[in-house]
Amino acid sequence: MTITLNVQGMTCNHCKMAVTNVLSELAGVQHVEVHLQEGTVNVEYDEAKVNVEQMKEAIEDQGYDVQ
Template sequence: MQRETLKVEGMSCGHCVSSVEGAVKKLGNAEAKVDLAGKSVTVEFDASKVSLSAIKEAIEDQGYDVV
């Protein structure tokens, strides 16, 4: 499993947390942990099954900016 921490702008509440974590989980072979205070998302994923770019896209599709 690979682990990356992404800076994400626009998250501010519990709904944001569940939106981001849910979107990443739907990809399969990936989990996300949101840190609202740190404006970051730590993702753990199987790089042979899901790409980091797909994870970033899933987060951005929820309306947040991966910077």
């Protein structure tokens, strides 16, 4: 399953790495692709192991807003 999340507040490479790392630590997340210009994050994941709410919480814990 792949989802695109709209994430506000990402402005630099540090932001990109923070979001990539926190999502990659979640069990079931297989691939993360951050697009700074668009403010989006594409996440490929196993829905049997992780859900969208868990991903949103992980990103918000880093200080970003998920729309």
